[in-house]
Amino acid sequence: MANSTLVTEFLLAVFAETWELRLLLSVLFLLVYLGSLLGNLIIIIATTVDQTLNTPMYFFLRNLSILDMCYISVTVPNACVNSLTDHKKISVAGCAAQIFFVFFCACVEILFLTIMAQDRYVAICKPLLYPVIMNHQFCAQMTLASLFSSLIIAGVHTIKTFQLSFCHSNVVPQFFCDVPSLLKLSCSDTFNNKLLLLLSAIVIGGSCFTFIATSYAQILSTVLKVPVKGERGKAFSTCVPHIIVVSVFLSSAAYVYLRPPVTLELVQEITLSVFYTIVPPFLNPIIYSLRNKQIKEAVKKVTLRIFFTVGYKMNEYWSGWSRENELMK
The missing domain is CATH 1.20.5 (Single alpha-helices involved in coiled-coils or other helix-helix interfaces)
Known part of the structure:
Protein backbone atom coordinates (compact mmCIF):
# COMPACT_ATOMS: atom_id res chain seq x y z
CA MET A 1 0.00 0.00 0.00
CA ALA A 2 3.02 2.29 -0.17
CA ASN A 3 2.02 3.68 -3.55
CA SER A 4 -1.21 5.13 -2.13
CA THR A 5 0.58 7.49 0.27
CA LEU A 6 0.36 10.35 -2.21
CA VAL A 7 -3.23 10.65 -0.96
CA THR A 8 -3.58 10.44 2.82
CA GLU A 9 -7.36 10.80 2.95
CA PHE A 10 -10.39 10.82 0.68
CA LEU A 11 -13.40 13.12 0.48
CA LEU A 12 -16.77 11.37 0.14
CA ALA A 13 -19.73 12.92 -1.63
CA VAL A 14 -22.83 14.02 0.28
CA PHE A 15 -26.40 13.28 -0.76
CA ALA A 16 -27.11 16.80 -2.09
CA GLU A 17 -25.69 20.31 -2.27
CA THR A 18 -28.39 22.20 -0.36
CA TRP A 19 -28.73 21.70 3.40
CA GLU A 20 -32.51 21.20 3.26
CA LEU A 21 -32.30 18.42 0.69
CA ARG A 22 -29.38 16.82 2.54
CA LEU A 23 -31.44 16.83 5.74
CA LEU A 24 -34.44 15.30 4.00
CA LEU A 25 -32.41 12.54 2.32
CA SER A 26 -30.43 11.83 5.48
CA VAL A 27 -33.62 11.38 7.48
CA LEU A 28 -35.06 9.16 4.74
CA PHE A 29 -31.94 6.98 4.61
CA LEU A 30 -31.86 6.84 8.41
CA LEU A 31 -35.49 5.65 8.51
CA VAL A 32 -34.71 3.00 5.87
CA TYR A 33 -31.69 1.93 7.93
CA LEU A 34 -33.69 1.66 11.16
CA GLY A 35 -36.50 -0.15 9.33
CA SER A 36 -34.00 -2.62 7.89
CA LEU A 37 -32.43 -3.24 11.31
CA LEU A 38 -35.84 -3.74 12.94
CA GLY A 39 -37.18 -6.02 10.21
CA ASN A 40 -34.09 -8.21 10.11
CA LEU A 41 -33.88 -8.31 13.91
CA ILE A 42 -37.48 -9.54 14.06
CA ILE A 43 -36.63 -12.33 11.60
CA ILE A 44 -33.58 -13.34 13.64
CA ILE A 45 -35.50 -13.45 16.92
CA ALA A 46 -38.52 -15.24 15.43
CA THR A 47 -36.50 -17.96 13.67
CA THR A 48 -34.32 -18.46 16.76
CA VAL A 49 -37.06 -18.63 19.40
CA ASP A 50 -39.69 -20.62 17.47
CA GLN A 51 -38.53 -24.23 17.31
CA THR A 52 -40.95 -25.01 14.45
CA LEU A 53 -38.78 -22.82 12.20
CA ASN A 54 -35.70 -24.94 12.81
CA THR A 55 -35.38 -25.89 9.12
CA PRO A 56 -32.69 -25.21 6.47
CA MET A 57 -34.80 -22.50 4.81
CA TYR A 58 -35.08 -20.48 8.00
CA PHE A 59 -31.48 -21.23 8.94
CA PHE A 60 -30.29 -19.44 5.79
CA LEU A 61 -32.95 -16.77 6.23
CA ARG A 62 -31.61 -16.02 9.70
CA ASN A 63 -28.05 -15.89 8.38
CA LEU A 64 -29.17 -13.58 5.57
CA SER A 65 -30.82 -11.24 8.08
CA ILE A 66 -27.65 -11.10 10.20
CA LEU A 67 -25.63 -10.37 7.08
CA ASP A 68 -28.05 -7.65 5.91
CA MET A 69 -27.80 -5.84 9.25
CA CYS A 70 -24.02 -5.76 8.84
CA TYR A 71 -24.20 -4.89 5.12
CA ILE A 72 -26.37 -1.80 5.52
CA SER A 73 -24.44 -0.69 8.63
CA VAL A 74 -21.20 -0.42 6.64
CA THR A 75 -22.39 2.50 4.50
CA VAL A 76 -25.58 4.24 5.69
CA PRO A 77 -24.70 5.53 9.22
CA ASN A 78 -21.41 7.06 8.06
CA ALA A 79 -23.07 8.59 4.98
CA CYS A 80 -25.85 10.16 7.07
CA VAL A 81 -23.34 11.63 9.54
CA ASN A 82 -21.25 13.00 6.67
CA SER A 83 -24.27 14.68 5.06
CA LEU A 84 -25.59 16.17 8.28
CA THR A 85 -22.25 17.42 9.63
CA ASP A 86 -20.63 18.16 6.25
CA HIS A 87 -17.67 16.06 7.41
CA LYS A 88 -16.58 14.41 4.17
CA LYS A 89 -13.13 13.12 5.11
CA ILE A 90 -12.30 9.41 5.42
CA SER A 91 -8.81 8.04 5.98
CA VAL A 92 -7.12 5.66 3.56
CA ALA A 93 -7.40 2.89 6.17
CA GLY A 94 -11.08 3.68 6.73
CA CYS A 95 -11.71 3.66 2.99
CA ALA A 96 -9.94 0.29 2.67
CA ALA A 97 -12.02 -1.15 5.51
CA GLN A 98 -15.24 0.08 3.90
CA ILE A 99 -14.32 -1.44 0.53
CA PHE A 100 -13.42 -4.75 2.18
CA PHE A 101 -16.67 -5.04 4.15
CA VAL A 102 -18.90 -3.89 1.27
CA PHE A 103 -17.27 -6.43 -1.06
CA PHE A 104 -17.40 -9.17 1.58
CA CYS A 105 -21.07 -8.59 2.40
CA ALA A 106 -22.05 -8.35 -1.27
CA CYS A 107 -20.32 -11.65 -2.09
CA VAL A 108 -21.87 -13.46 0.87
CA GLU A 109 -25.27 -11.98 -0.01
CA ILE A 110 -25.32 -13.42 -3.54
CA LEU A 111 -23.96 -16.77 -2.33
CA PHE A 112 -26.64 -17.01 0.37
CA LEU A 113 -29.35 -16.12 -2.16
CA THR A 114 -28.00 -18.85 -4.44
CA ILE A 115 -28.10 -21.44 -1.66
CA MET A 116 -31.65 -20.36 -0.83
CA ALA A 117 -32.60 -20.95 -4.48
CA GLN A 118 -31.14 -24.45 -4.14
CA ASP A 119 -33.24 -24.92 -1.01
CA ARG A 120 -36.45 -23.92 -2.84
CA TYR A 121 -35.56 -26.17 -5.79
CA VAL A 122 -35.06 -29.23 -3.59
CA ALA A 123 -38.18 -28.47 -1.51
CA ILE A 124 -40.45 -28.14 -4.56
CA CYS A 125 -38.88 -30.47 -7.14
CA LYS A 126 -37.49 -33.20 -4.84
CA PRO A 127 -39.53 -33.00 -1.63
CA LEU A 128 -38.87 -36.61 -0.58
CA LEU A 129 -35.09 -36.06 -0.73
CA TYR A 130 -35.22 -32.69 1.06
CA PRO A 131 -34.19 -33.99 4.53
CA VAL A 132 -31.34 -35.97 2.97
CA ILE A 133 -29.91 -33.23 0.72
CA MET A 134 -30.54 -30.15 2.89
CA ASN A 135 -29.24 -31.65 6.12
CA HIS A 136 -27.58 -29.75 8.97
CA GLN A 137 -24.05 -30.67 7.86
CA PHE A 138 -24.66 -29.42 4.30
CA CYS A 139 -26.08 -26.10 5.59
CA ALA A 140 -23.12 -25.53 7.92
CA GLN A 141 -20.58 -26.40 5.21
CA MET A 142 -22.21 -24.10 2.63
CA THR A 143 -22.33 -21.23 5.13
CA LEU A 144 -18.65 -21.60 6.06
CA ALA A 145 -17.67 -21.97 2.39
CA SER A 146 -19.55 -18.76 1.50
CA LEU A 147 -17.90 -16.79 4.32
CA PHE A 148 -14.40 -18.12 3.64
CA SER A 149 -14.50 -17.59 -0.14
CA SER A 150 -15.94 -14.08 0.31
CA LEU A 151 -13.16 -13.19 2.76
CA ILE A 152 -10.54 -14.18 0.18
CA ILE A 153 -12.25 -12.33 -2.69
CA ALA A 154 -12.80 -9.16 -0.65
CA GLY A 155 -9.22 -9.25 0.63
CA VAL A 156 -7.73 -9.65 -2.85
CA HIS A 157 -9.78 -6.77 -4.31
CA THR A 158 -8.97 -4.47 -1.39
CA ILE A 159 -5.23 -5.16 -1.57
CA LYS A 160 -5.13 -4.77 -5.37
CA THR A 161 -7.04 -1.48 -5.17
CA PHE A 162 -4.74 0.07 -2.59
CA GLN A 163 -1.60 -0.98 -4.41
CA LEU A 164 -2.52 1.75 -6.90
CA SER A 165 -1.37 5.36 -6.68
CA PHE A 166 -3.97 8.08 -6.12
CA CYS A 167 -2.58 11.41 -7.20
CA HIS A 168 -5.16 12.91 -9.58
CA SER A 169 -7.80 13.70 -6.99
CA ASN A 170 -9.03 12.50 -3.61
CA VAL A 171 -12.73 13.33 -4.16
CA VAL A 172 -14.72 10.07 -4.35
CA PRO A 173 -17.92 10.57 -6.41
CA GLN A 174 -19.88 8.32 -4.09
CA PHE A 175 -21.32 8.35 -0.54
CA PHE A 176 -19.03 5.44 0.42
CA CYS A 177 -15.73 4.01 -0.82
CA ASP A 178 -16.13 1.48 -3.62
CA VAL A 179 -13.71 0.01 -6.14
CA PRO A 180 -15.05 1.59 -9.38
CA SER A 181 -14.93 5.09 -7.88
CA LEU A 182 -11.35 4.68 -6.69
CA LEU A 183 -10.20 3.25 -10.00
CA LYS A 184 -11.31 6.52 -11.63
CA LEU A 185 -9.07 8.47 -9.22
CA SER A 186 -5.97 6.37 -9.76
CA CYS A 187 -3.03 7.58 -11.82
CA SER A 188 -1.70 3.99 -12.13
CA ASP A 189 -2.53 1.40 -14.77
CA THR A 190 -5.85 -0.11 -13.64
CA PHE A 191 -6.12 -2.80 -16.35
CA ASN A 192 -5.37 -5.67 -13.94
CA ASN A 193 -7.91 -4.33 -11.42
CA LYS A 194 -10.61 -4.09 -14.06
CA LEU A 195 -9.77 -7.57 -15.33
CA LEU A 196 -10.01 -8.91 -11.78
CA LEU A 197 -13.41 -7.26 -11.38
CA LEU A 198 -14.59 -8.77 -14.65
CA LEU A 199 -13.39 -12.26 -13.72
CA SER A 200 -14.99 -12.00 -10.28
CA ALA A 201 -18.27 -10.88 -11.81
CA ILE A 202 -18.24 -13.74 -14.32
CA VAL A 203 -17.19 -16.44 -11.85
CA ILE A 204 -19.33 -15.37 -8.89
CA GLY A 205 -22.16 -13.24 -10.28
CA GLY A 206 -22.51 -15.10 -13.57
CA SER A 207 -22.38 -18.59 -12.10
CA CYS A 208 -24.75 -17.68 -9.25
CA PHE A 209 -27.22 -16.05 -11.64
CA THR A 210 -27.07 -19.08 -13.97
CA PHE A 211 -27.64 -21.46 -11.07
CA ILE A 212 -30.55 -19.40 -9.72
CA ALA A 213 -32.15 -19.04 -13.18
CA THR A 214 -31.81 -22.79 -13.82
CA SER A 215 -33.26 -23.62 -10.42
CA TYR A 216 -36.30 -21.41 -10.96
CA ALA A 217 -36.81 -22.70 -14.50
CA GLN A 218 -37.04 -26.21 -13.09
CA ILE A 219 -39.25 -24.99 -10.24
CA LEU A 220 -41.56 -23.32 -12.77
CA SER A 221 -41.72 -26.50 -14.83
CA THR A 222 -42.60 -28.56 -11.75
CA VAL A 223 -45.18 -26.08 -10.41
CA LEU A 224 -47.02 -25.87 -13.75
CA LYS A 225 -47.59 -29.63 -13.55
CA VAL A 226 -49.44 -29.26 -10.23
CA PRO A 227 -53.20 -29.65 -10.96
CA VAL A 228 -54.42 -27.57 -8.00
CA LYS A 229 -54.20 -23.81 -8.59
CA GLY A 230 -53.98 -23.05 -4.88
CA GLU A 231 -50.85 -25.17 -4.54
CA ARG A 232 -49.31 -23.38 -7.52
CA GLY A 233 -49.93 -20.05 -5.83
CA LYS A 234 -48.22 -21.21 -2.61
CA ALA A 235 -45.18 -22.38 -4.53
CA PHE A 236 -44.93 -19.16 -6.53
CA SER A 237 -45.39 -17.00 -3.41
CA THR A 238 -42.17 -18.40 -1.93
CA CYS A 239 -40.20 -17.93 -5.16
CA VAL A 240 -41.27 -14.58 -6.62
CA PRO A 241 -39.91 -12.41 -3.75
CA HIS A 242 -36.58 -14.22 -4.01
CA ILE A 243 -36.42 -13.51 -7.77
CA ILE A 244 -37.18 -9.81 -7.16
CA VAL A 245 -34.40 -9.43 -4.57
CA VAL A 246 -31.85 -11.27 -6.74
CA SER A 247 -32.77 -9.29 -9.88
CA VAL A 248 -32.49 -5.87 -8.20
CA PHE A 249 -29.24 -6.78 -6.47
CA LEU A 250 -27.43 -8.34 -9.43
CA SER A 251 -28.59 -5.92 -12.13
CA SER A 252 -27.61 -2.77 -10.21
CA ALA A 253 -24.28 -4.20 -8.97
CA ALA A 254 -23.38 -5.49 -12.44
CA TYR A 255 -24.08 -2.10 -14.02
CA VAL A 256 -21.98 -0.22 -11.46
CA TYR A 257 -19.00 -2.58 -11.55
CA LEU A 258 -19.01 -3.61 -15.22
CA ARG A 259 -20.24 -0.58 -17.14
CA PRO A 260 -17.89 1.22 -19.55
CA PRO A 261 -15.86 4.10 -18.07
CA VAL A 262 -18.43 6.81 -18.66
CA THR A 263 -18.96 9.78 -16.38
CA LEU A 264 -22.37 9.89 -14.69
CA GLU A 265 -23.97 12.62 -12.62
CA LEU A 266 -23.44 12.30 -8.87
CA VAL A 267 -27.16 11.70 -8.33
CA GLN A 268 -27.08 8.80 -10.80
CA GLU A 269 -23.98 7.30 -9.15
CA ILE A 270 -25.60 7.41 -5.71
CA THR A 271 -28.95 6.10 -6.97
CA LEU A 272 -27.35 3.09 -8.65
CA SER A 273 -25.34 2.26 -5.53
CA VAL A 274 -28.43 2.48 -3.34
CA PHE A 275 -30.02 -0.38 -5.31
CA TYR A 276 -27.32 -2.88 -4.37
CA THR A 277 -26.20 -1.61 -0.94
CA ILE A 278 -29.41 -0.39 0.75
CA VAL A 279 -32.43 -1.79 -1.11
CA PRO A 280 -31.70 -5.56 -0.66
CA PRO A 281 -31.21 -5.41 3.15
CA PHE A 282 -34.41 -3.34 3.39
CA LEU A 283 -36.48 -5.50 1.03
CA ASN A 284 -35.44 -8.94 2.31
CA PRO A 285 -37.47 -8.87 5.55
CA ILE A 286 -40.43 -7.22 3.81
CA ILE A 287 -41.01 -9.20 0.63
CA TYR A 288 -39.09 -12.37 1.39
CA SER A 289 -39.82 -12.97 5.07
CA LEU A 290 -42.70 -11.02 6.54
CA ARG A 291 -45.07 -12.26 3.79
CA ASN A 292 -44.43 -15.80 5.04
CA LYS A 293 -47.29 -17.11 7.20
CA GLN A 294 -44.98 -19.12 9.44
CA ILE A 295 -42.82 -16.07 10.08
CA LYS A 296 -45.92 -13.99 10.89
CA GLU A 297 -47.12 -16.61 13.38
CA ALA A 298 -43.67 -16.79 14.96
Whole structure:
Protein backbone atom coordinates (compact mmCIF):
# COMPACT_ATOMS: atom_id res chain seq x y z
CA MET A 1 0.00 0.00 0.00
CA ALA A 2 3.02 2.29 -0.17
CA ASN A 3 2.02 3.68 -3.55
CA SER A 4 -1.21 5.13 -2.13
CA THR A 5 0.58 7.49 0.27
CA LEU A 6 0.36 10.35 -2.21
CA VAL A 7 -3.23 10.65 -0.96
CA THR A 8 -3.58 10.44 2.82
CA GLU A 9 -7.36 10.80 2.95
CA PHE A 10 -10.39 10.82 0.68
CA LEU A 11 -13.40 13.12 0.48
CA LEU A 12 -16.77 11.37 0.14
CA ALA A 13 -19.73 12.92 -1.63
CA VAL A 14 -22.83 14.02 0.28
CA PHE A 15 -26.40 13.28 -0.76
CA ALA A 16 -27.11 16.80 -2.09
CA GLU A 17 -25.69 20.31 -2.27
CA THR A 18 -28.39 22.20 -0.36
CA TRP A 19 -28.73 21.70 3.40
CA GLU A 20 -32.51 21.20 3.26
CA LEU A 21 -32.30 18.42 0.69
CA ARG A 22 -29.38 16.82 2.54
CA LEU A 23 -31.44 16.83 5.74
CA LEU A 24 -34.44 15.30 4.00
CA LEU A 25 -32.41 12.54 2.32
CA SER A 26 -30.43 11.83 5.48
CA VAL A 27 -33.62 11.38 7.48
CA LEU A 28 -35.06 9.16 4.74
CA PHE A 29 -31.94 6.98 4.61
CA LEU A 30 -31.86 6.84 8.41
CA LEU A 31 -35.49 5.65 8.51
CA VAL A 32 -34.71 3.00 5.87
CA TYR A 33 -31.69 1.93 7.93
CA LEU A 34 -33.69 1.66 11.16
CA GLY A 35 -36.50 -0.15 9.33
CA SER A 36 -34.00 -2.62 7.89
CA LEU A 37 -32.43 -3.24 11.31
CA LEU A 38 -35.84 -3.74 12.94
CA GLY A 39 -37.18 -6.02 10.21
CA ASN A 40 -34.09 -8.21 10.11
CA LEU A 41 -33.88 -8.31 13.91
CA ILE A 42 -37.48 -9.54 14.06
CA ILE A 43 -36.63 -12.33 11.60
CA ILE A 44 -33.58 -13.34 13.64
CA ILE A 45 -35.50 -13.45 16.92
CA ALA A 46 -38.52 -15.24 15.43
CA THR A 47 -36.50 -17.96 13.67
CA THR A 48 -34.32 -18.46 16.76
CA VAL A 49 -37.06 -18.63 19.40
CA ASP A 50 -39.69 -20.62 17.47
CA GLN A 51 -38.53 -24.23 17.31
CA THR A 52 -40.95 -25.01 14.45
CA LEU A 53 -38.78 -22.82 12.20
CA ASN A 54 -35.70 -24.94 12.81
CA THR A 55 -35.38 -25.89 9.12
CA PRO A 56 -32.69 -25.21 6.47
CA MET A 57 -34.80 -22.50 4.81
CA TYR A 58 -35.08 -20.48 8.00
CA PHE A 59 -31.48 -21.23 8.94
CA PHE A 60 -30.29 -19.44 5.79
CA LEU A 61 -32.95 -16.77 6.23
CA ARG A 62 -31.61 -16.02 9.70
CA ASN A 63 -28.05 -15.89 8.38
CA LEU A 64 -29.17 -13.58 5.57
CA SER A 65 -30.82 -11.24 8.08
CA ILE A 66 -27.65 -11.10 10.20
CA LEU A 67 -25.63 -10.37 7.08
CA ASP A 68 -28.05 -7.65 5.91
CA MET A 69 -27.80 -5.84 9.25
CA CYS A 70 -24.02 -5.76 8.84
CA TYR A 71 -24.20 -4.89 5.12
CA ILE A 72 -26.37 -1.80 5.52
CA SER A 73 -24.44 -0.69 8.63
CA VAL A 74 -21.20 -0.42 6.64
CA THR A 75 -22.39 2.50 4.50
CA VAL A 76 -25.58 4.24 5.69
CA PRO A 77 -24.70 5.53 9.22
CA ASN A 78 -21.41 7.06 8.06
CA ALA A 79 -23.07 8.59 4.98
CA CYS A 80 -25.85 10.16 7.07
CA VAL A 81 -23.34 11.63 9.54
CA ASN A 82 -21.25 13.00 6.67
CA SER A 83 -24.27 14.68 5.06
CA LEU A 84 -25.59 16.17 8.28
CA THR A 85 -22.25 17.42 9.63
CA ASP A 86 -20.63 18.16 6.25
CA HIS A 87 -17.67 16.06 7.41
CA LYS A 88 -16.58 14.41 4.17
CA LYS A 89 -13.13 13.12 5.11
CA ILE A 90 -12.30 9.41 5.42
CA SER A 91 -8.81 8.04 5.98
CA VAL A 92 -7.12 5.66 3.56
CA ALA A 93 -7.40 2.89 6.17
CA GLY A 94 -11.08 3.68 6.73
CA CYS A 95 -11.71 3.66 2.99
CA ALA A 96 -9.94 0.29 2.67
CA ALA A 97 -12.02 -1.15 5.51
CA GLN A 98 -15.24 0.08 3.90
CA ILE A 99 -14.32 -1.44 0.53
CA PHE A 100 -13.42 -4.75 2.18
CA PHE A 101 -16.67 -5.04 4.15
CA VAL A 102 -18.90 -3.89 1.27
CA PHE A 103 -17.27 -6.43 -1.06
CA PHE A 104 -17.40 -9.17 1.58
CA CYS A 105 -21.07 -8.59 2.40
CA ALA A 106 -22.05 -8.35 -1.27
CA CYS A 107 -20.32 -11.65 -2.09
CA VAL A 108 -21.87 -13.46 0.87
CA GLU A 109 -25.27 -11.98 -0.01
CA ILE A 110 -25.32 -13.42 -3.54
CA LEU A 111 -23.96 -16.77 -2.33
CA PHE A 112 -26.64 -17.01 0.37
CA LEU A 113 -29.35 -16.12 -2.16
CA THR A 114 -28.00 -18.85 -4.44
CA ILE A 115 -28.10 -21.44 -1.66
CA MET A 116 -31.65 -20.36 -0.83
CA ALA A 117 -32.60 -20.95 -4.48
CA GLN A 118 -31.14 -24.45 -4.14
CA ASP A 119 -33.24 -24.92 -1.01
CA ARG A 120 -36.45 -23.92 -2.84
CA TYR A 121 -35.56 -26.17 -5.79
CA VAL A 122 -35.06 -29.23 -3.59
CA ALA A 123 -38.18 -28.47 -1.51
CA ILE A 124 -40.45 -28.14 -4.56
CA CYS A 125 -38.88 -30.47 -7.14
CA LYS A 126 -37.49 -33.20 -4.84
CA PRO A 127 -39.53 -33.00 -1.63
CA LEU A 128 -38.87 -36.61 -0.58
CA LEU A 129 -35.09 -36.06 -0.73
CA TYR A 130 -35.22 -32.69 1.06
CA PRO A 131 -34.19 -33.99 4.53
CA VAL A 132 -31.34 -35.97 2.97
CA ILE A 133 -29.91 -33.23 0.72
CA MET A 134 -30.54 -30.15 2.89
CA ASN A 135 -29.24 -31.65 6.12
CA HIS A 136 -27.58 -29.75 8.97
CA GLN A 137 -24.05 -30.67 7.86
CA PHE A 138 -24.66 -29.42 4.30
CA CYS A 139 -26.08 -26.10 5.59
CA ALA A 140 -23.12 -25.53 7.92
CA GLN A 141 -20.58 -26.40 5.21
CA MET A 142 -22.21 -24.10 2.63
CA THR A 143 -22.33 -21.23 5.13
CA LEU A 144 -18.65 -21.60 6.06
CA ALA A 145 -17.67 -21.97 2.39
CA SER A 146 -19.55 -18.76 1.50
CA LEU A 147 -17.90 -16.79 4.32
CA PHE A 148 -14.40 -18.12 3.64
CA SER A 149 -14.50 -17.59 -0.14
CA SER A 150 -15.94 -14.08 0.31
CA LEU A 151 -13.16 -13.19 2.76
CA ILE A 152 -10.54 -14.18 0.18
CA ILE A 153 -12.25 -12.33 -2.69
CA ALA A 154 -12.80 -9.16 -0.65
CA GLY A 155 -9.22 -9.25 0.63
CA VAL A 156 -7.73 -9.65 -2.85
CA HIS A 157 -9.78 -6.77 -4.31
CA THR A 158 -8.97 -4.47 -1.39
CA ILE A 159 -5.23 -5.16 -1.57
CA LYS A 160 -5.13 -4.77 -5.37
CA THR A 161 -7.04 -1.48 -5.17
CA PHE A 162 -4.74 0.07 -2.59
CA GLN A 163 -1.60 -0.98 -4.41
CA LEU A 164 -2.52 1.75 -6.90
CA SER A 165 -1.37 5.36 -6.68
CA PHE A 166 -3.97 8.08 -6.12
CA CYS A 167 -2.58 11.41 -7.20
CA HIS A 168 -5.16 12.91 -9.58
CA SER A 169 -7.80 13.70 -6.99
CA ASN A 170 -9.03 12.50 -3.61
CA VAL A 171 -12.73 13.33 -4.16
CA VAL A 172 -14.72 10.07 -4.35
CA PRO A 173 -17.92 10.57 -6.41
CA GLN A 174 -19.88 8.32 -4.09
CA PHE A 175 -21.32 8.35 -0.54
CA PHE A 176 -19.03 5.44 0.42
CA CYS A 177 -15.73 4.01 -0.82
CA ASP A 178 -16.13 1.48 -3.62
CA VAL A 179 -13.71 0.01 -6.14
CA PRO A 180 -15.05 1.59 -9.38
CA SER A 181 -14.93 5.09 -7.88
CA LEU A 182 -11.35 4.68 -6.69
CA LEU A 183 -10.20 3.25 -10.00
CA LYS A 184 -11.31 6.52 -11.63
CA LEU A 185 -9.07 8.47 -9.22
CA SER A 186 -5.97 6.37 -9.76
CA CYS A 187 -3.03 7.58 -11.82
CA SER A 188 -1.70 3.99 -12.13
CA ASP A 189 -2.53 1.40 -14.77
CA THR A 190 -5.85 -0.11 -13.64
CA PHE A 191 -6.12 -2.80 -16.35
CA ASN A 192 -5.37 -5.67 -13.94
CA ASN A 193 -7.91 -4.33 -11.42
CA LYS A 194 -10.61 -4.09 -14.06
CA LEU A 195 -9.77 -7.57 -15.33
CA LEU A 196 -10.01 -8.91 -11.78
CA LEU A 197 -13.41 -7.26 -11.38
CA LEU A 198 -14.59 -8.77 -14.65
CA LEU A 199 -13.39 -12.26 -13.72
CA SER A 200 -14.99 -12.00 -10.28
CA ALA A 201 -18.27 -10.88 -11.81
CA ILE A 202 -18.24 -13.74 -14.32
CA VAL A 203 -17.19 -16.44 -11.85
CA ILE A 204 -19.33 -15.37 -8.89
CA GLY A 205 -22.16 -13.24 -10.28
CA GLY A 206 -22.51 -15.10 -13.57
CA SER A 207 -22.38 -18.59 -12.10
CA CYS A 208 -24.75 -17.68 -9.25
CA PHE A 209 -27.22 -16.05 -11.64
CA THR A 210 -27.07 -19.08 -13.97
CA PHE A 211 -27.64 -21.46 -11.07
CA ILE A 212 -30.55 -19.40 -9.72
CA ALA A 213 -32.15 -19.04 -13.18
CA THR A 214 -31.81 -22.79 -13.82
CA SER A 215 -33.26 -23.62 -10.42
CA TYR A 216 -36.30 -21.41 -10.96
CA ALA A 217 -36.81 -22.70 -14.50
CA GLN A 218 -37.04 -26.21 -13.09
CA ILE A 219 -39.25 -24.99 -10.24
CA LEU A 220 -41.56 -23.32 -12.77
CA SER A 221 -41.72 -26.50 -14.83
CA THR A 222 -42.60 -28.56 -11.75
CA VAL A 223 -45.18 -26.08 -10.41
CA LEU A 224 -47.02 -25.87 -13.75
CA LYS A 225 -47.59 -29.63 -13.55
CA VAL A 226 -49.44 -29.26 -10.23
CA PRO A 227 -53.20 -29.65 -10.96
CA VAL A 228 -54.42 -27.57 -8.00
CA LYS A 229 -54.20 -23.81 -8.59
CA GLY A 230 -53.98 -23.05 -4.88
CA GLU A 231 -50.85 -25.17 -4.54
CA ARG A 232 -49.31 -23.38 -7.52
CA GLY A 233 -49.93 -20.05 -5.83
CA LYS A 234 -48.22 -21.21 -2.61
CA ALA A 235 -45.18 -22.38 -4.53
CA PHE A 236 -44.93 -19.16 -6.53
CA SER A 237 -45.39 -17.00 -3.41
CA THR A 238 -42.17 -18.40 -1.93
CA CYS A 239 -40.20 -17.93 -5.16
CA VAL A 240 -41.27 -14.58 -6.62
CA PRO A 241 -39.91 -12.41 -3.75
CA HIS A 242 -36.58 -14.22 -4.01
CA ILE A 243 -36.42 -13.51 -7.77
CA ILE A 244 -37.18 -9.81 -7.16
CA VAL A 245 -34.40 -9.43 -4.57
CA VAL A 246 -31.85 -11.27 -6.74
CA SER A 247 -32.77 -9.29 -9.88
CA VAL A 248 -32.49 -5.87 -8.20
CA PHE A 249 -29.24 -6.78 -6.47
CA LEU A 250 -27.43 -8.34 -9.43
CA SER A 251 -28.59 -5.92 -12.13
CA SER A 252 -27.61 -2.77 -10.21
CA ALA A 253 -24.28 -4.20 -8.97
CA ALA A 254 -23.38 -5.49 -12.44
CA TYR A 255 -24.08 -2.10 -14.02
CA VAL A 256 -21.98 -0.22 -11.46
CA TYR A 257 -19.00 -2.58 -11.55
CA LEU A 258 -19.01 -3.61 -15.22
CA ARG A 259 -20.24 -0.58 -17.14
CA PRO A 260 -17.89 1.22 -19.55
CA PRO A 261 -15.86 4.10 -18.07
CA VAL A 262 -18.43 6.81 -18.66
CA THR A 263 -18.96 9.78 -16.38
CA LEU A 264 -22.37 9.89 -14.69
CA GLU A 265 -23.97 12.62 -12.62
CA LEU A 266 -23.44 12.30 -8.87
CA VAL A 267 -27.16 11.70 -8.33
CA GLN A 268 -27.08 8.80 -10.80
CA GLU A 269 -23.98 7.30 -9.15
CA ILE A 270 -25.60 7.41 -5.71
CA THR A 271 -28.95 6.10 -6.97
CA LEU A 272 -27.35 3.09 -8.65
CA SER A 273 -25.34 2.26 -5.53
CA VAL A 274 -28.43 2.48 -3.34
CA PHE A 275 -30.02 -0.38 -5.31
CA TYR A 276 -27.32 -2.88 -4.37
CA THR A 277 -26.20 -1.61 -0.94
CA ILE A 278 -29.41 -0.39 0.75
CA VAL A 279 -32.43 -1.79 -1.11
CA PRO A 280 -31.70 -5.56 -0.66
CA PRO A 281 -31.21 -5.41 3.15
CA PHE A 282 -34.41 -3.34 3.39
CA LEU A 283 -36.48 -5.50 1.03
CA ASN A 284 -35.44 -8.94 2.31
CA PRO A 285 -37.47 -8.87 5.55
CA ILE A 286 -40.43 -7.22 3.81
CA ILE A 287 -41.01 -9.20 0.63
CA TYR A 288 -39.09 -12.37 1.39
CA SER A 289 -39.82 -12.97 5.07
CA LEU A 290 -42.70 -11.02 6.54
CA ARG A 291 -45.07 -12.26 3.79
CA ASN A 292 -44.43 -15.80 5.04
CA LYS A 293 -47.29 -17.11 7.20
CA GLN A 294 -44.98 -19.12 9.44
CA ILE A 295 -42.82 -16.07 10.08
CA LYS A 296 -45.92 -13.99 10.89
CA GLU A 297 -47.12 -16.61 13.38
CA ALA A 298 -43.67 -16.79 14.96
CA VAL A 299 -43.52 -12.98 15.25
CA LYS A 300 -46.93 -12.96 16.95
CA LYS A 301 -45.81 -15.64 19.41
CA VAL A 302 -42.60 -13.76 20.24
CA THR A 303 -44.46 -10.45 20.62
CA LEU A 304 -47.07 -11.98 22.93
CA ARG A 305 -44.36 -13.69 24.95
CA ILE A 306 -42.51 -10.39 25.39
CA PHE A 307 -45.70 -8.57 26.43
CA PHE A 308 -46.62 -11.30 28.91
CA THR A 309 -43.10 -11.33 30.36
CA VAL A 310 -42.99 -7.54 30.69
CA GLY A 311 -46.50 -7.50 32.15
CA TYR A 312 -45.63 -10.22 34.66
CA LYS A 313 -42.45 -8.42 35.77
CA MET A 314 -44.29 -5.11 36.14
CA ASN A 315 -47.04 -6.81 38.13
CA GLU A 316 -44.43 -8.35 40.43
CA TYR A 317 -42.76 -4.96 40.86
CA TRP A 318 -45.98 -3.14 41.72
CA SER A 319 -47.11 -5.94 44.04
CA GLY A 320 -43.81 -5.78 45.92
CA TRP A 321 -43.98 -1.98 46.05
CA SER A 322 -47.54 -2.11 47.42
CA ARG A 323 -46.57 -4.63 50.13
CA GLU A 324 -43.64 -2.43 51.19
CA ASN A 325 -45.97 0.59 51.50
CA GLU A 326 -48.46 -1.39 53.61
CA LEU A 327 -45.69 -2.59 55.94
CA MET A 328 -44.40 0.98 56.32
CA LYS A 329 -47.89 2.15 57.28
